[in-house]
Amino acid sequence: MSRAGRVSGTHHPYVPQDAVTDPLHAELLDLALEAGRRAGALLRDGRPDDLAVAATKSSPIDVVTEMDLAAEALITGFLTEHRPEDGFLGEEGASVPGTSGVRWVIDPLDGTVNYLYGLPTWAVSIAAEHQGRTVVGVVEVPMRRETYHAVVGAGAFQGDRRLAARPAPPLDQALVSTGFNYVAEVRAHQADVAQRLIPRLRDIRRSGSAAVDLADVAAGRLDGYYERGLHPWDLAAGDLIAREAGALTGGRPGEPPSRELTVAASPGVFEPLQALLEEFGAWHD
Numbered sequence: 001m002s003r004a005g006r007v008s009g010t011h012h013p014y015v016p017q018d019a020v021t022d023p024l025h026a027e028l029l030d031l032a033l034e035a036g037r038r039a040g041a042l043l044r045d046g047r048p049d050d051l052a053v054a055a056t057k058s059s060p061i062d063v064v065t066e067m068d069l070a071a072e073a074l075i076t077g078f079l080t081e082h083r084p085e086d087g088f089l090g091e092e093g094a095s096v097p098g099t100s101g102v103r104w105v106i107d108p109l110d111g112t113v114n115y116l117y118g119l120p121t122w123a124v125s126i127a128a129e130h131q132g133r134t135v136v137g138v139v140e141v142p143m144r145r146e147t148y149h150a151v152v153g154a155g156a157f158q159g160d161r162r163l164a165a166r167p168a169p170p171l172d173q174a175l176v177s178t179g180f181n182y183v184a185e186v187r188a189h190q191a192d193v194a195q196r197l198i199p200r201l202r203d204i205r206r207s208g209s210a211a212v213d214l215a216d217v218a219a220g221r222l223d224g225y226y227e228r229g230l231h232p233w234d235l236a237a238g239d240l241i242a243r244e245a246g247a248l249t250g251g252r253p254g255e256p257p258s259r260e261l262t263v264a265a266s267p268g269v270f271e272p273l274q275a276l277l278e279e280f281g282a283w284h285d
Contacts (some may be wrong), residue, residue: 013250019154028128028136028152030100032270035078039071039124043097044142045117046070067115068092071108072267075126079104091233103129106198109232111209120144123212127236131207137237140213148215148241150208156244157219163245166220174223176265176273177205177213181229195281200276214238217264218245224265224273228282235262252275252283260284 002214009242019028051124072092087098090106104126109115111122139148148163148276150156156163158226168174169242178194179189198204207213211234213225218241234258246272249257261283263274277283 019157020151021154022151022208023194024102024130025135025151025154028130029138029149031079031082032104032126032128032136032138033147033149034125035075036126036138038078038139039075040142042074043067043071043115043122043124045119048250068109070111071124072106075106075108075124076104089232091231101131105129105134105233105236107211110211110234111207114208119208121207121209121212123209123215125233127163127233127240129236134236134240136143137240139215139237139241141212146215148218148238150218150237150241150244152240154244156241158215158219163218163241165217165242165245165247165266166219166223168266170225171200171269171272172277174265174269174273175202176207176224176226176269177207177216177222178225179206179208179210179213179227180231186229189284190282193277193280196280197276211233211238213263214242216265217247218242224263224269226261226263226273226277226282228261230257230258230262231259239264253278265269 017206020029030116046068067281069092072090072094076088076094085100087103088096089103092108096105107125108127109122115122124140126138127134135152137150144176146158150159182192194204205227210230215238217225239257242264247259247264248267249264251261254276261277263270263277265273
């Protein structure tokens, strides 16, 4: 039996106890689940009720920044307590090389604008790398009361349900999600790409959280997802979860996911979608 599901006496009953056989992976999964749960509760319960009312003022942005920082501090503090030699890479500035061969890649609040406006699609994303390879991913979606997790080679799960990407439809019947940059010029180019892509698909969605989109590909709620401009902390956990659910992931043809382009989709949708994105120049301004 793995050690997954136990941190400081806290049991996560939805972790399949026979799915993870590597003791290190089991420990990292357990820690990521607990850190994600705690950070998600902090963000959910600590959000001021009137945050969206003053959305055009400077102070709400500061409040969101404070919540980002508080969530990242909670996560890094908790993980350091249990594994003090590990490294960190976090959106809000955590950058520690570590000496253990393990590095945590953290987005404490993916979907900040959704959070600001009181929309439910935001997440805590935590991945663990070992010797440069992502081996554990957790995406906590507090407002949907969902926790997604994966361990390399052991499958992907939402709660106790094993995830599987949707059977691939023809591209013209595929539901695909994307995201848009907040720089106006880049966003305009992305809108042009989406406009050219829409006639080739069933439809396009835009959730506002890369981590949630990748988890939704894994859960079969989307046939595909693409976005330009993602950072490692945006995609590390979700990419592993999607792959362990049977989706294909990558960037430009023959390349891994990167800031230039990230694509995740059911087999059969991935290659034609990736080819269209290359044809339309989705990877540049």
